[in-house]
Amino acid sequence: MKRVTRLFAIALACLLAGCASNNNKPTGRNAADVNAQLGLAYMQQGDYELAMEKLKHALSIDPRLASANHYIAELYLKIGKNEEAETHYRKAVASTPNDPMLLNNFGVFLCRQKHLEEAQANFMLAAKQPFYKTPEVAYSNAALCMLEVPDEVKAEEYLRAALRLNPKMPAALFELAELKFKQREYLTARAFLQRYFEVERPSSRSLWLGVRLERQLGDGLTADKYAKQLKRDFPLANETALLQERQGR
Numbered sequence: 001m002k003r004v005t006r007l008f009a010i011a012l013a014c015l016l017a018g019c020a021s022n023n024n025k026p027t028g029r030n031a032a033d034v035n036a037q038l039g040l041a042y043m044q045q046g047d048y049e050l051a052m053e054k055l056k057h058a059l060s061i062d063p064r065l066a067s068a069n070h071y072i073a074e075l076y077l078k079i080g081k082n083e084e085a086e087t088h089y090r091k092a093v094a095s096t097p098n099d100p101m102l103l104n105n106f107g108v109f110l111c112r113q114k115h116l117e118e119a120q121a122n123f124m125l126a127a128k129q130p131f132y133k134t135p136e137v138a139y140s141n142a143a144l145c146m147l148e149v150p151d152e153v154k155a156e157e158y159l160r161a162a163l164r165l166n167p168k169m170p171a172a173l174f175e176l177a178e179l180k181f182k183q184r185e186y187l188t189a190r191a192f193l194q195r196y197f198e199v200e201r202p203s204s205r206s207l208w209l210g211v212r213l214e215r216q217l218g219d220g221l222t223a224d225k226y227a228k229q230l231k232r233d234f235p236l237a238n239e240t241a242l243l244q245e246r247q248g249r
Contacts, residue, residue, distance in 0.1 A: 100132035
């Protein structure tokens, strides 16, 4: 996120420098675009009040501007105003129905609101956009949403689709490892978890999964290794508390 913010700040500085060099105050659509980008920049910096001011100003100039509606929807979501967020997500999608990032973000929102079928439709539409650089993200999010149904068959289908596009996607590898553990396919779960550890630093969740998985497979040494790493690296994690509870200390 910090890297994205820095790159965006450079791009925004270039945009504003260009405006200044022409000695022209942006008008019309250009002014709406500039205020929308300023709103995004302030939101990324955590200045939500100023971000809201800039985004509302952008929409006062151009109420249908997709970027401004998208960014203000994200901002409303951050401050817990879900109805306002949904209104602006829908306006953004109405203006740019084929924007994959917008469709994916709207899908995440819908999934959180338990509108699971509509969320899935948005994820699938995002994933099928020809110029989407990371369609595996939409497939992975669709899988997580299907686990809320729950529909494990569909979730696995989407996770495997994500891995076909990006075999090293950590989120998809971990979710498949956890799903296969739940289904008692322990060797398959181990294979996915090992692939996860090859591309991502261990988390408290992945180490806890490793402990339980290796115990099921009868590999006490590896289970103990994961347990020690969990307690050492994540002493305050919920998973560490669960481990200590099962160990009786």
